[in-house]
Every structure is written in C-alpha cells, then in structure tokens.
Amino acid sequence: MLSLTVFLPLAAALVLSAWRGLSEPAVRWLWAGISGVEPALVAALWITYDGPGIGHETDRPWLPGAGAGYHIGVDGLSLPLLALTAVVFLACAVYSLRGRPAQRDLRRFAALFLALETTCLGLFAALDLILFFVFFDLSIVGMYLVIAGWGHGEQAARSALKFFLYTFVGSLALLLGFIGLYAASDPHTFDITELTADPPLQGSGAAGPLVLLAIAVGLAVKTPTFPFHTWLPPAHTDAPAAGSAVLAAILLKMGTYGFVRIAMPILPEAWRTYAMVFVVVGVVSALYGVLVALAQSSFKRMIAYTSVNHMGYVLLALGAAGLAAGTDEAARVTAVTGAVVQMVSHGLITGALFLLAGILMDRGGTYEMDAWGGLAGPMPRFAALTAVAAFAGLGLPGFSGFIAEFQIFAGSLGAVPVATALALLGILVTAGLFLWALHRLFLGVRREPKPVGADLRPAELLSVAPLLALSLLIGVLPRWLLDVIEPAARTVVDLVAR
Amino acid sequence: MHKEPLALVPEILLLIGAVATLLTGSFLPRGRQWIARAAAGTMLAASLVAAALAAPGADRTVYAGTYALDGATDAARVIVPAAALSVLTLASGRVRGDRRETEFCVLVLLGSLGAVLLAGASDLLLLAVAYLLASIPLYALAGWGRDARGAEAALKLYLLGVLLGITMLLGTAVLYGLGGATDYAALAEGLSGAPRAALAVGTVALLAGPLFKAGAVPAHFWVPDAVSGATVPAAAFLTTVPKIGALVALYRVLTVLPEQVLEWRVLLAAVAVSTMTLGNLAAFAQTDPLRLLGYSTISQAGYLLMALAVAGRADALRSLLLYLAAYAVTNLGAFAVAAALPNLRTLAAYRGLGRHRPWLAAALTVCLLGLVGTPPTAVFMGKLTVFSATWDGGMAWLVAIAALNTLVSLFYYLRWIAPALSIHRPGPPPQGAGPPGGNGEQREVTAAAEPESWAAGTAVAAASATLVLGAGTGWVLGLLSDTLVR
Numbered sequence: 009m010l011s012l013t014v015f016l017p018l019a020a021a022l023v024l025s026a027w028r029g030l031s032e033p034a035v036r037w038l039w040a041g042i043s044g045v046e047p048a049l050v051a052a053l054w055i056t057y058d059g060p061g062i063g064h065e066t067d068r069p070w071l072p073g074a075g076a077g078y079h080i081g082v083d084g085l086s087l088p089l090l091a092l093t094a095v096v097f098l099a100c101a102v103y104s105l106r107g108r109p110a111q112r113d114l115r116r117f118a119a120l121f122l123a124l125e126t127t128c129l130g131l132f133a134a135l136d137l138i139l140f141f142v143f144f145d146l147s148i149v150g151m152y153l154v155i156a157g158w159g160h161g162e163q164a165a166r167s168a169l170k171f172f173l174y175t176f177v178g179s180l181a182l183l184l185g186f187i188g189l190y191a192a193s194d195p196h197t198f199d200i201t202e203l204t205a206d207p208p209l210q211g212s213g214a215a216g217p218l219v220l221l222a223i224a225v226g227l228a229v230k231t232p233t234f235p236f237h238t239w240l241p242p243a244h245t246d247a248p249a250a251g252s253a254v255l256a257a258i259l260l261k262m263g264t265y266g267f268v269r270i271a272m273p274i275l276p277e278a279w280r281t282y283a284m285v286f287v288v289v290g291v292v293s294a295l296y297g298v299l300v301a302l303a304q305s306s307f308k309r310m311i312a313y314t315s316v317n318h319m320g321y322v323l324l325a326l327g328a329a330g331l332a333a334g335t336d337e338a339a340r341v342t343a344v345t346g347a348v349v350q351m352v353s354h355g356l357i358t359g360a361l362f363l364l365a366g367i368l369m370d371r372g373g374t375y376e377m378d379a380w381g382g383l384a385g386p387m388p389r390f391a392a393l394t395a396v397a398a399f400a401g402l403g404l405p406g407f408s409g410f411i412a413e414f415q416i417f418a419g420s421l422g423a424v425p426v427a428t429a430l431a432l433l434g435i436l437v438t439a440g441l442f443l444w445a446l447h448r449l450f451l452g453v454r455r456e457p458k459p460v461g462a463d464l465r466p467a468e469l470l471s472v473a474p475l476l477a478l479s480l481l482i483g484v485l486p487r488w489l490l491d492v493i494e495p496a497a498r499t500v501v502d503l504v505a506r
Numbered sequence: 507m508h509k510e511p512l513a514l515v516p517e518i519l520l521l522i523g524a525v526a527t528l529l530t531g532s533f534l535p536r537g538r539q540w541i542a543r544a545a546a547g548t549m550l551a552a553s554l555v556a557a558a559l560a561a562p563g564a565d566r567t568v569y570a571g572t573y574a575l576d577g578a579t580d581a582a583r584v585i586v587p588a589a590a591l592s593v594l595t596l597a598s599g600r601v602r603g604d605r606r607e608t609e610f611c612v613l614v615l616l617g618s619l620g621a622v623l624l625a626g627a628s629d630l631l632l633l634a635v636a637y638l639l640a641s642i643p644l645y646a647l648a649g650w651g652r653d654a655r656g657a658e659a660a661l662k663l664y665l666l667g668v669l670l671g672i673t674m675l676l677g678t679a680v681l682y683g684l685g686g687a688t689d690y691a692a693l694a695e696g697l698s699g700a701p702r703a704a705l706a707v708g709t710v711a712l713l714a715g716p717l718f719k720a721g722a723v724p725a726h727f728w729v730p731d732a733v734s735g736a737t738v739p740a741a742a743f744l745t746t747v748p749k750i751g752a753l754v755a756l757y758r759v760l761t762v763l764p765e766q767v768l769e770w771r772v773l774l775a776a777v778a779v780s781t782m783t784l785g786n787l788a789a790f791a792q793t794d795p796l797r798l799l800g801y802s803t804i805s806q807a808g809y810l811l812m813a814l815a816v817a818g819r820a821d822a823l824r825s826l827l828l829y830l831a832a833y834a835v836t837n838l839g840a841f842a843v844a845a846a847l848p849n850l851r852t853l854a855a856y857r858g859l860g861r862h863r864p865w866l867a868a869a870l871t872v873c874l875l876g877l878v879g880t881p882p883t884a885v886f887m888g889k890l891t892v893f894s895a896t897w898d899g900g901m902a903w904l905v906a907i908a909a910l911n912t913l914v915s916l917f918y919y920l921r922w923i924a925p926a927l928s929i930h931r932p933g934p935p936p937q938g939a940g941p942p943g944g945n946g947e948q949r950e951v952t953a954a955a956e957p958e959s960w961a962a963g964t965a966v967a968a969a970s971a972t973l974v975l976g977a978g979t980g981w982v983l984g985l986l987s988d989t990l991v992r
Contacts, residue, residue: 069980070979070980071887071979071980071983072980072983072984073821073824073891073980073983073984073986074887074890074891074894074979074980074983076980138881138890141881142881142882142886145880145881146880146881146882149875149880153927156924156927156928157927165924165928169920169924172916172920173916173917173920176913176916177913180909180910180912180913181909183890183893183909184905184906184909187890187893187894187897187905188897188902190894190897191894191897191898191902196894196898
C-alpha cells in the first residue's frame with residue numbers, strides 16, 4: 009500500500025510522457041485525479057497506522073551485495089510529511105489547471121510534477137540510506153527540469169543550474185557520509201533502522217564528527233541554512249509558481265527531515281558533541297533570513313528568504329534537543345515535536361504564499377511590491393487570502409505556525425536561553441515584514457502594472473484556500489497531529505541521549 | 507596441463523566469426539555486405555550465449571595455467587560481446603554500403619577477442635599476445651574512415667601503442683627474470699623474494715600496456731585525438747571495449763605482486779587520482795562533444811582504477827565488474843547519441859534537441875547524468891559499490907577525492923545537457939509542443955536534422971538499459987563472482 013502510494017504518481021507520469029496523443033483535458037483530469045487520490049491514500053495510511061513504531065513496512069532485498077535494500081515504512085516523523093507532500097502537490101495540480109493562461113506544454117509539466125511527487129513521497133518513506141539518496145538526487149533532477157523548462161525570466165536556466173550545482177554538491181557530501189556509515193557498520197549495511205539500532209562510529213574519535221560533517225553539509229545545503237542558502241532566492245524567483253511552492257514546501261523539508269531521520273539517531277554522540285554548532289547555525293539563519301527578507305522589494309524573494317528564517321528555527325530546536333545537559337527530557341521532546349510541526353506548518357503556509365505570488369505575477373507580470381498598491385479594492389479575495397497567509401506566516405495564534413514556534417521556543421529556552429531569545433527577535437521582524445508587505449500591496453492608492461482583471465478564479469481559490477484551512481485546523485485543533493508526532497519525537501530524543 | 511578446447515568456445519566463436527565475416531564479405535557485392543555484418547552480429551551473440559552457458563562451470567585455469575576461467579573472465583566474456591554488438595548496431599547507419607563495411611565488422615570482432623583474452627590471461631606472455639590482438643585491429647579501426655583526421659588518430663594510437671607495448675614486453679622480461687616464471691601462480695611465489703627496485707621497474711613497465719588500453723594517465727594522450735578523429739562508431743568501440751579487458755587484466759596482475767615488497771596500492775591510487783582529475787579538468791574547455799566524451803572516458807577510467815587500488819580486498823572485483831558493465835552501456839549510449847547526429851560538432855549545436863527529438867534528448871540526458879553518477883542509473887550503482895569498497899579498503903581519502911571529481915565532472919556534462927534540453931529561446935513566446943517547422947525554427951535546423959535511426963535506437967536502448975541495470979543491480983551483483991583463480 010505504501011509502495012502504491014509512492015509509485016502511483018510515477019506510473020501516471022510514465023503514461024503521460026509516453027502517450028503523446030493525449031488531449032489536454034485528459035491530461036488535466038489524469039493529473040488532478042492522481043493528485044487527488046494521493047491524499048486519500050496517505051489518509052488511509054495514517055488511519056491504519058498504529059504507532060509508535062514503524063508501520064506499513066516493506067523490506068525487500070535490492071542490492072544484497074552492497075547492503076542496501078528496498079526498505080520503506082512510516083512513523084510519526086514521516087506520516088505528517090507524506091500528508092503534506094500529497095496535499096501540496098494536489099494544490100499545485102489544481103493551481104496549474106486554472107485554464108487561461110494555459111500552462112505551457114501541460115503534458116510534460118504534469119508528468120514532471122507527478123514524477124517529482126514520487127521522489128518526495130519516496131524520500132519521506134525511505135528507511136534505507138541508498139533509497140533515501142536515490143530519491144534525494146532525483147528530486148534535484150526533477151526540480152532542475154521544472155525551473156529550466158518552465159521558469160520565467162531570462163535567468164531561469166542560470167538559476168536552475170545554480171540550484172542543481174549547489175544541491176548536487178550537497179548530495180555528494182551526503183553520499184560520502186552515507187558510505188562512511190556503511191563502511192563503519194558491522195555487518196556493512198545502509199539500512200536506517202539497523203544503523204539506528206546499533207549506531208556505528210560511537211566513541212570512534214574523529215571519524216564520527218567527520219561523517220556528521222559530511223551529512224550535515226549535504227542536508228544543510230538542501231535545507232537551506234546560512235551560509236549554504238545562496239541558491240535559494242534565484243531558484244525561487246525564476247521557478248514557476250507551482251515549482252516554487254513544491255521547492256519551498258517539500259524539497260526544503262528533505263534537509264530538515266534528514267536531520268531528524270538520519271543525522272540525530274545514527275550519530276547521537278557526534279550530534280550531542282556538536283549540537284551547539286547547529287544551534288548557532290540555526291539562530292544565524294533565522295536572523296539573517298529575516299533581515300535580508302526585510303530588504304527585498306520583490307514579494308517572492310521576500311517569501312523565499314523567510315524560508316531560510318523558518319528553517320533556522322527547526323535547526324535551533326534540533327540542536328537544542330541534542331544538548332542533553334541542563335534540560336529535562338520533556339523540553340527536548342517539545343523542541344523536536346515543534347520542529348516537525350514547523351516543517352508541516354511551513355510547507356502549508358509557504359506553499360500558499362508562493363501560489364499567491366504566482367497569481368500576482370500572472371495578473372501583473374511582476375513581483376515588485378512597489379509596482380502594486382491598493383489591491384484590496386479590485387481583488388478582495390486575493391487580498392484576504394494573502395492576509396491570512398501572512399498572519400499564519402508570522403506565527404499568529406490560531407495558525408499552525410504558532411503551535412510550531414511556541415513548541416520550538418518553549419523546548420529550546422531551557423537548554424539555550426540566549427540563542428532562543430535572539431531567535432525570538434526573528435518573530436518580531438517577521439511580523440513587521442509581513443505587515444509591511446501587506447501594507448504595500450493592498451492598502452493606499454490603487455496602483456497596478458497593468459489592469460488586473462478578475463479576482464481569484466475558482467481553481468486558484470481551490471488551490472490556496474485548503475492549504476490555509478489546514479494550517480488553521482492545525483492551529484486550532486493540533487492534538488490529532490501532535491499525537492502522531494510526539495511519540496516519534498520522544499524516540500528521537502531517546503536515541504540522541506544514548 | 508589442461509587442454510580443453512571446449513572451455514574456450516566463446517573466444518573461438520569470436521575468432522571463427524572474424525574469419526567467417528571476412529570470407530563472407532570478400533564474396534559479396536558492395537550493396538549486400540550487410541550480410542557479413544549480420545554474420546558478425548550473429549557470432550557475437552553466439553559468443554555471448556556460449557559465455558552465459560559456460561559461466562556456471564567450475565573456476566579453473568586451462569592450458570597450463572595460462573588462461574583463467576573464473577568470474578572475472580565470465581563477466582568480460584559477456585560484457586565485451588554485448589558492447590561490440592551495440593557498436594555494430596549504432597554503426598549501422600554509418601557503415602551501411604561502405605566499401606569497407608566488412609572490414610569494420612572484422613576489426614570489431616578481433617578487437618573484442620583481444621579484449622576478452624586480456625581479461626582472461628593468467629600468464630604474462632599470453633597477456634602480451636592479448637595486448638597485441640587488442641591493439642592492432644584498433645589501429646586500423648581508428649583509421650577506418652580514411653580521412654586526414656582518421657589517419658592522424660590511427661597514427662597517434664599506433665605510435666603510443668607500439669611504444670607502450672614494447673615497454674610492457676620489457677616489464678614482462680624483467681618480471682620473468684625476477685620470478686622465474688610467466689604464469690601468475692608461479693610468479694606470485696617467485697616474486698615474493700624479489701629485490702624491491704627491480705620489481706618496481708618491472709611492474710611499472712608492465713602496467714604501461716594495460717594502462718594504455720584503459721586510457722589512463724599517463725598513457726591517455728591518444729584518447730581525445732582518436733575519439734575526435736576516428737568515426738564515431740569506432741571511437742565508441744575504442745573507448746569502451748579495450749577498457750574492459752585492460753582493467754580486468756590489471757586487476758589480475760596486481761594481485762600477483764607481493765604487497766610486502768612493493769606498495770603498489772599507493773601507486774594505483776595516485777594513478778587513479780591523476781587520471782580522474784586530469785580527465786575532468788581537460789574536459790572543461792571542450793566544445794566538441796566527442797572530445798568531451800573522450801576526456802570523460804579518461805575520468806571514468808580514473809574511477810575504475812580506484813577498485814584496483816584496493817584489489818584483492820572484499821568486494822573490489824565485484825564492484826569493478828559492475829562498474830565496467832555500467833560504464834560500457836552508459837558510455838555507448840552517449841556515443842550513440844553523437845553517432846545519431848554526426849553533423850553536430852559543437853555543444854551549442856545541440857540546442858533545441860529536446861523540442862525536436864525528445865527521445866534522443868532524453869537518452870542523452872540519462873546517459874550523461876548516468877556518467878556523472880546520478881541515481882538510479884547503473885553507473886551510480888557502480889560508483890557506489892566502488893566507493894564503498896575503496897572506503898572499506900582503508901582509502902577514504904581516495905573516495906573523497908573521487909567525490910570531488912564527480913562534482914567537477916558535473917559542470918561539463920551539464921554544458922552538454924543544458925543546450926540539449928533548453929526549452930527557452932529568445933524571441934516570441936513558445937506555442938507549446940507543436941510540430942517543428944515554420945520560419946522561426948530555421949536557425950535550429952541542425953538539432954532538428956533527421957538522426958541516424960539505428961544509432962538513435964541504440965541510444966534509447968542503452969539509456970533504458972542503464973536504468974534497468976541500475977534497478978537490477980542487486981541481481982547482477984549476485985551473479986558476479988569475487989574470486990580469481992590463477
């Protein structure tokens with residue numbers, strides 16, 4: 009069932025790419041249909057999952073000679089991200105089907121997105137390092153094609169190349185780390201559960217930190233954290249709206265998910281020793297991201313930089329969870345839970361924001377905030393949704409962002425009070441940032457680069473609103489999500505404390 | 507003394523095939539020489555089948571210990587004819603109706619036989635003979651096109667090949683003098699007490715030959731010139747098939763050398779590092795896709811040599827053989843794309859390929875990303891196993907350098923992929939995936955040119971095969987053996 013969930017989009021993608029004569033409506037229905045089935049499948053997986061261990065597990069030999077297997081399964085860490093992936097891809101499918109102006113070469117675009125969905129789902133379900141790596145790399149190739157093929161702006165090809173090179177460098181570092189883990193394990197294996205149960209490189213001197221360094225660099229590029237974030241703004245600016253949404257909502261999570269799934273449980277000793285590094289990197293990313301965002305005149309670049317900020321919070325929490333001394337277990341569990349909730353929350357909110365930015369581009373051909381003004385008049389629904397997304401993004405109570413950030417700060421405060429206090433400043437700036445953006449776009453004298461025409465079309469509304477509704481649902485009734493994440497977070501904390 | 511003619515059926519089939527093709531071709535009119543080509547293809551396939559049937563047999567040596575029948579030979583016997591078959595297929599368009607169509611096939615068969623013999627040789631003298639058999643047909647093959655560039659390619663290949671062949675014979679003589687034998691089993695014992703300096707000289711001289719065949723530094727000079735000068739099918743053969751035999755031969759020779767006397771692992775690691783680094787750095791500035799591929803094959807030889815630096819350790823042979831198979835299919839796929847579009851001699855000319863020939867562009871992308879080592883292609887699996895074996899063999903630093911090199915290689919492969927896949931073009935907004943044609947498309951007539959259908963088919967087949975081999979790596983690894991016999 010899990011394999012079906014992972015590979016169904018890929019099968020649809022193959023049908024789409026091979027079947028040249030397919031009419032455009034048929035492409036739309038197939039894309040939307042498969043994207044609609046995926047959340048249902050993930051929901052079924054969620055309902056039938058009886059935690060706290062690994063459920064829906066499949067473990068087949070794949071490369072027995074090399075110690076890698078086709079091992080997939082879900083637990084409290086991966087289920088929320090699988091659900092997020094399915095939901096965001098559905099939103100992108102709906103968004104891209106909004107009729108005029110039609111997406112260029114829709115058939116290949118849809119095939120590419122479906123294939124990309126498989127790599128994302130596969131990564132969050134993978135319990136084998138090589139399988140994880142395969143999906144990690146394929147997602148880079150897929151995203152490269154999305155940006156290079158469907159990006160806008162003269163720089164699209166260059167931005168795509170930059171994205172590819174940076175993240176590929178990261179993936180090679182990651183692969184080195186994985187091979188290091190493989191060589192150190194006895195018997196040699198790439199299986200994440202086996203490596204977690206019996207972590208290699210414990211008490212091994214310099215090898216553990218070096219392997220952690222390789223893995224952390226790989227994941228940090230993808231996350232991205234300061235100073236590895238430079239690929240992010242151009243990639244986001246030039247990607248098509250749906251591409252940016254997936255890139256920010258899902259692909260960035262591959263990095264943070266990797267920290268929780270691989271780096272922390274498999275290298276606990278090295279993680280504890282160097283947890284402070286991750287705290288510092290997290291805080292610097294959080295503050296740097298938000299300050300640079302403040303300086304942006306482009307709405308989309310601004311959102312892109314807030315991603316750096318939000319991912320910084322995640323790293324802060326994970327680093328704090330590694331500082332065993334001076335804090336109790338409950339706080340560390342809270343921090344890790346908050347980090348995972350933040351991944352989901354950020355995915356929903358940023359996905360919505362990027363789709364909204366796409367609508368802005370669609371109507372006026374520019375992201376420059378100075379080109380706009382008084383948009384609340386002609387486009388009230390657009391203004392309302394953007395305002396909701398902005399408030400969710402700045403962590404207002406009632407939205408998922410608040411739950412996540414509250415837990416992150418509450419969990420980290422005991423362990424790293426100064427760092428947490430500094431990071432809290434980030435929230436303040438974020439609030440100002442979003443309010444200022446709202447102010448510039450929607451209030452004041454009406455100003456538009458060209459006549460905007462109608463307010464949101466149904467497809468646009470249907471793609472953005474559910475993401476925000478989910479964020480609101482998590483914000484108001486977080487229990488159903490936390491109940492799944494918390495046991496898994498507790499497991500991670502126990503594993504790190506070994 | 508084991509004299510078992512039946513044990514050598516795959517090799518004999520290749521030899522009979524060469525003779526039969528030559529005879530058939532001599533009696534056929536020029537327009538019907540494809541029959542000879544078909545005969546050559548049939549014999550290659552027959553050799554492949556015979557090898558597959560013989561593979562489960564017991565590991566042993568035959569003919570007084572001069573020829574080894576083990577997992578490594580079995581693998582070479584399968585990979586080499588399969589690669590040669592692909593070369594014949596991708597060459598179809600180029601050689602069809604040519605005056606020297608039969609010659610091409612005969613040379614391919616003889617070169618393949620030489621490569622298989624190189625892989626199986628378990629005796630220095632047989633190794634030398636196999637070297638000659640694997641080299642001489644290739645000189646002719648490089649010059650097969652009979653143009654100035656081809657002549658230059660052939661001459662360069664010949665001069666370097668003869669020089670290094672003689673060096674290799676010198677090494678053979680020195681090692682014979684030190685060890686008192688030429689077959690590997692006796693040599694391994696005889697060399698253990700040899701003086702270090704003499705052993706080093708003999709070894710280095712001996713390695714010159716196989717390193718030349720493998721296209722590794724410092725015997726790599728012929729590669730880019732031969733690749734860009736020879737016809738594309740010949741270049742595909744030159745850079746693929748001899749490597750298979752040469753690297754297996756090197757592996758066998760290295761395991762004979764006494765490690766306590768000579769630290770050959772460091773030497774091989776140094777050769778690997780310089781080969782991959784030099785190949786990659788030199789590939790940067792290339793604008794001719796064929797020269798780029800030529801340097802890319804040099805860098806691939808560097809990665810392959812990593813497995814030799816840990817020769818004899820667990821999984822080293824298995825990973826080498828896997829990588830060889832993966833390299834052969836991926837490299838041939840990339841050459842097949844070049845063969846399908848022989849008129850595109852610059853990277854920029856590939857602009858727009860994705861729009862006009864989506865399948866060819868997809869095959870090119872898969873093969874080039876495959877050569878980088880992107881999952882889930884076969885070369886990724888090969889690299890993964892080679893890297894793992896090397897790390898496991900205590901050379902983590904070598905793995906780090908190789909990863910860095912992989913990164914560097916990404917740049918130049920992307921220089922080819924990027925124009926091929928570019929959907930954008932300056933000017934009017936695209937109208938979707940309409941059929942090519944119309945005034946706006948005239949500038950890109952090169953990328954839209956009708957490809958050679960056989961070569962294009964080979965490219966797509968090779969790209970699919972690299973994906974299938976990547977997915978089925980587990981199964982293939984299970985078939986490969988990790989034991990050598992002497």
